[in-house]
Amino acid sequence: METALKAAVAGLTAVAAVLALKRDNPAGAFVLALAVGTVILSATVGIFSPAAEFLSELAEAAGLSGEILGTLLRVLAVASAAHIASESCRDAGERGVGAAIDLAGGAAALVVSLPLLSAVFSFLRGFAGH
Amino acid sequence: MSFDIPSEASDFLGGSPENMTLDEGISALAEGVASHSGGMLRAAALPAVTVLTAALFCGAAETAFAGRDRTVKVIPLAGALAIVAAAGSDLAALMDMGRSAVETLNSFSKGLLASLAAAGGVLGSPGGAAARYTAAMMFSDALATVIERAAVPALYLYVAVATADAAVGGDSLAGLAKLIKSAVTAALGTLLAAFTLYLALSGIAAGGADALAIKAAKTVISNAVPVVGGVLSDASETVIVSTRAVRSAAGITGLIAFAALVLPPFLHIGLRYLFLKLAAAVSPLVCEGRLSKLIENLTGAFGMLLGMLGACSLITLVSALSMISLSSG
CATH class of the missing domain: 1.10.287 (Helix Hairpins)
Structure with a gap:
């Protein structure tokens, strides 16, 4: 507050x-x-x-790996930082730089979320057991 | 007694169900449920809270960054993955539990039904007992095969498609997820319908039960068991009619052991289903539509699992009851 x-x-x-x-x-x-x-x-x-x-x-x-919610928070942090930086660039009239930061932020967020993808794949890998 | 009582049943009841009267058995079952309910409730609530927390964080972030840039678009994708990762590990554990319960149930039912069929033969209905035993084994094996080879893989596929749909957005894969769920329901439903048809044709389900009791049982089963509850409820008349004939010690012990085997996985999966359903109901308040839809779809996956277990249990129960009714005259 x-x-x-x-x-x-x-x-x-x-x-x-x-x-x-x-x-x-x-x-x-x-x-x-x-x-x-x-x-x-x-x-x-x-x-x-x-x-x-x-x-x-x-x-x-x-009984969950703290990695799941921790990773989600890291993705949100990366997205927040990239969003604020790109909006600042747009405010300054540098739309190109803002778009580049967006792209970099999106890519970084995807990379950070890889452990989540891995957790989902390890669940779906159970399919191979059938 | 010529069938073995699985240790899981004795553990749940706090002792062997042999020589228990029906009232003692029901009382032991109620005590078993009461003593395990705290742990079960906690185990069921926490994954739902985790899923809802992930949805809440994504919803808050999306609201804070109301925009269409690439970084904001990653948030629902990460949220969908986090939700499936949280619910998926739980679903996988419950699938193992369900599979183990079905295997134990199959092995137990073979012993129980053989014992009851032998009793029916001794009491003067050798042909009827053998025919019912053969039919019960055939339906039970067919159901186990359908579940192992088709329904469980379809469940994984359903979760994968629902996740992809939530990650991509635009409801592009919603139809496919719905189709998979309908196919699983139809496969289980057809097999159970064939079983109930067999019961009707063979005269096992002949009337005689209180119409009000049947109506109440049908309503309860239809609402309690998702996905295949409607089909399961059709067999409830047989259960009610046959339950009246349960007088033999072997029959009572068998039924108590059966209930003790089925109740724990049913409660575990059922409570997960209920809590996730609750999370799905609350989720539209905290996150955007596609994450909310994903939670709803995951609820459907737990529902399918519950339906599979319910179908296996009912075939065993009805078969056992029909054998008992035969041996009781």
């Missing part, structure tokens, strides 16, 4: 500053936006630690 409020206030203040800077110093405005975005993201990471602990407990109690 407190973190979310701080993030909202910091974000709005940063947007006001970026708008004021943008005409005279677009590069500085972009750097400021990125810096504030990074600070907000860093603060947000702390919110997820109780959720990660809960997931770990859940996976252990369910």
Whole structure:
């Protein structure tokens, strides 16, 4: 709650500053936006630690490999980072760079999700036993 | 007693069912269910919670990044894989449990039915007992073959197609998944329909039971056993009619042992089915349609597994009851 409020206030203040800077110093405005975005993201990471602990407990109690939900969280983290970076590039007018980051993010997320694919295949491999 | 009681049945009952009266047997079964229910409920709830948690995370991420770029498109794909990986490991374990239960049941039923057929022969119906034993074995073997060679592989294929459908999106493979499920239902249903037809033609299912009891049993079986519940319910009249004839010690011991063998896997799979069904019902609130549909389809896979076990159990039960009714006159 407190973190979310701080993030909202910091974000709005940063947007006001970026708008004021943008005409005279677009590069500085972009750097400021990125810096504030990074600070907000860093603060947000702390919110997820109780959720990660809960997931770990859940996976252990369910007798599941913690890798399943852990991998899913890694995919979401990669997707989030790539999405935010590509949107920042688009905001700065660099649609090409944004598309490249999208592509790289999509590929990275697919690679990160390989353990999930492997788990599904190991289940479906039971088909070979019949 | 000329048939062996499987150790699984004695373990569940907390002792051998030999020399138990029907009331003692029912009481032991109820105690067995009560003592195992906590572990079973926990084991059934956790995979459903895990599946729902994966769906919740994907739903939250998709809502946060409402966009159409490539990275956002990967989220439902990863979510579908995570959901199938979580439910799949459980489904595989339950398939092993179901297979083991069917094998034990087949081996037990051969001993039980042979013993009951011999009793029927001694009491003056050697031809009828032999014919019923042969028919029961034939249907039981045919069902086991259909399940092992067609239904279980089809179940894997169904999960694979449902996963691909959720990963790709657009309902492009939904029709194929539906077709596989219908084919499994039709195969099991046809075999059970042939069995019930045999019962009707051979006069085993002759009337005499309370119409209200039959209606209630049909409703319960039809609703409790998914996929093939409708066909199974057709045989309920035979069960009710024949249950009245259960008086012999061998018959009572056999039926108690049968129930103790069938109940644990049935409860395990049934509870998984119910909890996953609950997760599927809640999932539209937390994630997008295709992940929700995937959870619903996985529920269907557990339902098919339950249907296979139900079909095997019912053939054994009805066969045993028909033998008992013969030996009881």
